Amino acid sequence: MELSGSKSTGLAGCRGVRLAYGSTIALDDVSFAVEQGETVAVTGPSGCGKTTLLHVLSGLLRPDAGEVYFESEDFSTRSDAARSRLRLTSFGFVLQFGDLVPELTLRENVELPLRVTGTRAPVARRRAEDLLGELGIGDLADRQAGAVSGGQAQRAAVARALVHEPRVVFADEPTGALDSGSGEAVLDCLFAAARERGAAVVMVTHAPEVAERADRVVRMRDGRVLQAVTVR
Numbered sequence: 001m002e003l004s005g006s007k008s009t010g011l012a013g014c015r016g017v018r019l020a021y022g023s024t025i026a027l028d029d030v031s032f033a034v035e036q037g038e039t040v041a042v043t044g045p046s047g048c049g050k051t052t053l054l055h056v057l058s059g060l061l062r063p064d065a066g067e068v069y070f071e072s073e074d075f076s077t078r079s080d081a082a083r084s085r086l087r088l089t090s091f092g093f094v095l096q097f098g099d100l101v102p103e104l105t106l107r108e109n110v111e112l113p114l115r116v117t118g119t120r121a122p123v124a125r126r127r128a129e130d131l132l133g134e135l136g137i138g139d140l141a142d143r144q145a146g147a148v149s150g151g152q153a154q155r156a157a158v159a160r161a162l163v164h165e166p167r168v169v170f171a172d173e174p175t176g177a178l179d180s181g182s183g184e185a186v187l188d189c190l191f192a193a194a195r196e197r198g199a200a201v202v203m204v205t206h207a208p209e210v211a212e213r214a215d216r217v218v219r220m221r222d223g224r225v226l227q228a229v230t231v232r
């Protein structure tokens with residue numbers, strides 16, 4: 001379905017989005033777009049609505065008003081099942097604390113997005129191993145996720161976010177729990193692997209030095225988007 005009104009721009013985004021949690025207005029007339037292959041950092045003070053915006057863009061939350069689109073289709077009014085399907089096939093996620101399954105190996109964790117969409121086990125295994133190798137942790141593929149460092153776990157989380165070749169990766173404070181050296185290495189992995197695959201990255205961060213790594217920075221305050229800044 002084409003969006004009504006003005007033509008949509010960008011691979012994914014939203015237009016005129018409002019969302020309230022009870023009396024708290026988290027997003028107030030927010031518009032945002034990300035282009036194919038672009039990395040965008042969303043930054044701003046605590047409570048300004050960054051995570052809520054990420055959840056709306058990825059279909060986890062349905063806005064009270066406005067359009068949320070992916071590849072020119074407004075999916076905000078589609079069913080929960082349809083939005084889940086979109087997340088499984090077209091989006092990847094990296095969260096602050098990795099959220100790997102600690103009892104599974106890194107390889108098994110990375111295989112998960114492929115297995116739930118029906119990829120055969122040997123194919124999933126090979127793709128997971130290849131990607132772990134590309135991200136520099138191939139030697140840890142058979143180690144339980146609960147027994148690796150925070151930085152290694154986040155690299156595996158990046159692998160899991162990219163293994164099914166999503167079009168957009170949503171990252172919420174992906175380096176927030178790491179020291180600066182490990183954080184840099186995780187960002188290098190995330191940006192290089194996404195760029196290699198032509199995937200866009202939308203990354204929420206408090207940290208200016210992390211935001212600066214993106215192609216573009218979008219600043220938020222009090223549920224609104226301030227002007228976007230092009231970094232490079």
Ligand SMILES: Nc1ncnc2c1ncn2[C@@H]1O[C@H](COP(=O)(O)OP(=O)(O)OP(=O)(O)O)[C@@H](O)[C@H]1O
Nearest residue numbers: 021024025026044045046047048049050051052053
């Ligand atoms: N589930 C919820 N129920 C009620 N209010 C919520 C809920 N989630 C977020 N909020 C409120 O909505 C506003 C935006 O929250 P959000 O988590 O999007 O901000 P943020 O910019 O990501 O913050 P932080 O940087 O601290 O993670 C805040 O005022 C927050 O308290």
